[in-house]
Amino acid sequence: MKFVITKESKEEILKNSIVIDGYHLPSRNHSFIIGDEVIKNITITNRKLAHKFASRAALKKYNKLIKVLTDMYIDEEDNPNGMMEILNQIEKFKTEIKIKYRKYLKKKELEEMASKLKFMQQQAKEKQCEIYYNNIRQKENTTNRIR
Numbered sequence: 001m002k003f004v005i006t007k008e009s010k011e012e013i014l015k016n017s018i019v020i021d022g023y024h025l026p027s028r029n030h031s032f033i034i035g036d037e038v039i040k041n042i043t044i045t046n047r048k049l050a051h052k053f054a055s056r057a058a059l060k061k062y063n064k065l066i067k068v069l070t071d072m073y074i075d076e077e078d079n080p081n082g083m084m085e086i087l088n089q090i091e092k093f094k095t096e097i098k099i100k101y102r103k104y105l106k107k108k109e110l111e112e113m114a115s116k117l118k119f120m121q122q123q124a125k126e127k128q129c130e131i132y133y134n135n136i137r138q139k140e141n142t143t144n145r146i147r
Contacts, residue, residue: 024106054105083128
């Protein structure tokens with residue numbers, strides 16, 4: 001069996017204790033229309049078939065994340081909270097990849113994403129430290145001026 005199509009929603013399936021291991025196809029409207037039928041859940045159980053869908057979804061989210069993080073990095077140059085938000089977004093994405101997509105993506109795809117995210121994480125940490133030390137220096141300079 002390569003895929004499973006059901007008319008029940010995810011909640012109904014879980015309530016009925018039917019566990020299907022596979023990639024769940026996401027839908028904007030939470031349903032698919034196939035022929036005249038409204039289908040609420042499609043799960044692909046074949047890993048080779050699921051790879052295409054999972055890879056496309058993961059890369060789309062990854063590219064969107066990189067764009068957002070780059071914009072945040074540029075905009076939040078002097079804000080340590082902005083750098084912390086960048087680090088949080090990276091960790092959130094890594095967790096999502098581990099949970100949702102890891103078993104459907106190829107090792108090379110995972111390594112490429114991980115290396116780029118690790119680089120951005122390093123840059124954000126360095127910038128956060130730099131901002132922190134600059135703030136400390138500014139406070140020291142202002143206290144020295146007051147004396």
